[in-house]
Amino acid sequence: MKAKITFKIWILIAAVLLSLISIFSIPPMAFQEGVIVSSVEQNTTIFESGLRDGMTIKSINGEQIKTIEDYSAALMQLKNLGENETQRIEIITKELPSGIVNLFDSTLIDHVSVENIPSTRIKTGLDLRGGARAFIKADKPLSDGELNDLISISEQRLNVYGLSDVKFFKVKTSDGDNLMGVEIAGSSPDDLEELIAKQGKFEAKIGNDTVFEGGKKDVTHVGRSGQDALITECFAVEGGEACNFRFTIYLSEAAAQRHADITDTLSINGSYLSKKLDFFIDEQSTTSLNIGTSLKGQVATQISISGSESGATRNEAIEAAELEMKKLQTILITGSLPFKLEIVKIDKISPNLGEQFTRQILMAGLFAIIAVSIVVFVRYRRIKVSLALVTVSLSEVLIILGAASLIGWNLDLPSIAGIIAAIGTGIDSQLIILDEARDKFESMVQRVKKALFIIVTAFTTTFVAMIPLTGFLGFMGIGAASAGLLKGFAVTTLIGITTGVLISRPAFADIAKQLEE
């Protein structure tokens, strides 16, 4: 008997090939050189020069960049630059072959983060790759519009802070509360809670009068590099070191006029005015600045914001000061949220744990496949049958992975459980086909027809059982909150059983026919 590749088998082969393309891309990503930009801070020189996340850096100053090590080495020269010194850097990316050329100072290193090009397009979820996920609730019920506002401000905040691989989503609880969900891939800042759940109301007051608040209305520009933002000095204090920072902000005309009107009424007390300029964050006083007599009644559009942070060593103190400065800049740029927030769920998963786990899952899959092929061989005593069944099952895994990378689905643990479920029912269905095909009392067409009837029935039951988890039934009020966490299970199961019943089962029926004829 000569094996014949029927039309249905060709479809399966085509689906597997397309899946391979979807997973590995063309040309294969594993062979591409360069590093991928994972985030670029907004309002920085490099951002304004055109570098964006997702771009592939090919070379810096003519030196080819193949790995993260090459990238760090190429930017080493920037590290040695002193304050206010800049250097000409030329960055060539795949997307901008003409290159980005500009003068950069040493802050460039902090403003851009890169990662190696992944070898596949498969995206893994937080529980495997590490990252943070939080569900945030406001102190009052939010309308859809308010939730959208909250998301856009939070998005901007995290962007300004330098986190760009961030996903926001809406979660509805069964009590009708609107929650905001945030997912941040990779390692996340340790003060994430503060960053996302803070109302971030910045106020500058003289006495009881507000001079300006954070946000676009009053603050037109926030200095973030060069002379406009810097660590001014460090000194020893009890228990370590402390560093002062200072950055400049530019006020709108209206805010500057308020400054003039308020200071005009103050009396002079030595070389300063009688009242100080006090800064408040979320109604907590942070710093107070003396106002020089020369500023009395002046329309001041430029204001210096300063502060101090300490640490055990000089480096720690510098880091703490830079971080604090960044936080202040963030809330000055984005402004305040109109309500107080509370974190109702926060998961931070270390990237190291996920990696070990992925290996473990692959091992488990391998063992399961070996176990299945042994059982099938013991039952049918034919190596061809065993091989055909395992090959079709493996091609189903590829098709699920291909479809998942095509729609950009993040594979988390529930998704993997879903793949297991789909493959399990797939093997069940193939066993049904094999046994039906051996039924000697009926014609081959009838046998296959009966097998497919059983399979389609089984498929339909699993299909409807998964629907409540997908979130598609939101209009019925079903599965909205839990869907966020377990959707992956439903999605991969549905992809698996659907492609199974449409593509691999018909092909396997043709293979089984040939094995029996």
Place this chain on the structure above:
Amino acid sequence: MKFESWYNKNYKKLLIIPAAVLALSVLYLAFFYIQTGDIISKDVSLTGGTTITIQSDASQQSLSEFISKNLTDFEVQAISDNTGSQIQLVITVGEQNTETLQLILEDFLGYELTSENSSKETTSASLSADFYKQLIIAVILAFFWMAAVVFIIFSKGKKAKFWTVILNILLGFFMGNFFLTINPIISGIIFIAFAFILIKMYIKNSVPAFAVMLSAFADIVMTLAIVDLIGMKLSTAGIVAFLMLIGYSVDTDILLTTRMLKKHEATNTALFRAFKTGTTMTITSLIAITAALIVVYPFASVLNQIFTILLIGLVLDLFNTWITNASIIKWYTETK
């Protein structure tokens, strides 16, 4: 052929065994409910609370003793890799003790916990309660809709099918919007009314379809009873395992029902042939899951619970498909 004649004589009596086991399981679950206030014991992902995972080879006992100086209600679990060497410790506390625990751990380890060296998961009790409610609704609805599909496929008569679809869609709206939110007694009564009308219609119009549902229902209830009996605390993933179980368990029942209703040979021949295919299916799954469970077990992840529940459920499925369902459908085909 000794077995066949024995089986022909006694298959109806065999039904007493699953009926007794099912009754015992229901009684046990009722007893469990009275004692604990719920039919399952829930882990931190369903009750709310904080879990911190640290990478440490310190002994579980020394850490427990250290924490017990300051906290009373906590749990420490050790996780090892395949070679048996311990790689992580997982500590669970109530949500209100999150910060205390973090300080205690930092004191114990002598370094600060960051998002690089540890994982931290916190869920508020109210949100967890909501997740739990939604998951229960998803599982109940999944079961009812699965039953509806089985009925529509195996029964005859358009009118009954039409009402099945309408009633199940209405049930969906009821579950999503009112179940567990309005007065529990009223919503309970409405739910039971839905179930009663549907079951009555299923039995009246298609005994084979009802046998499939009964067998799947018995699987779930018996598995739940065993899960409670061995003291397993269910997580969100564990509830997903019950959804997987619904899918797996009806596969063999559908196979059996189709073979029996569309048979061209003697009842027993068809039954034994279905038995051969069906057990191959279930045993293949059992062996694959056992192999996978052995590999992932030391990692103490959510997959352990999923696989363990599936193992229990699939063994019970062998029992329910080939005793419960098989006896009912044999009875049905022989009286017809």
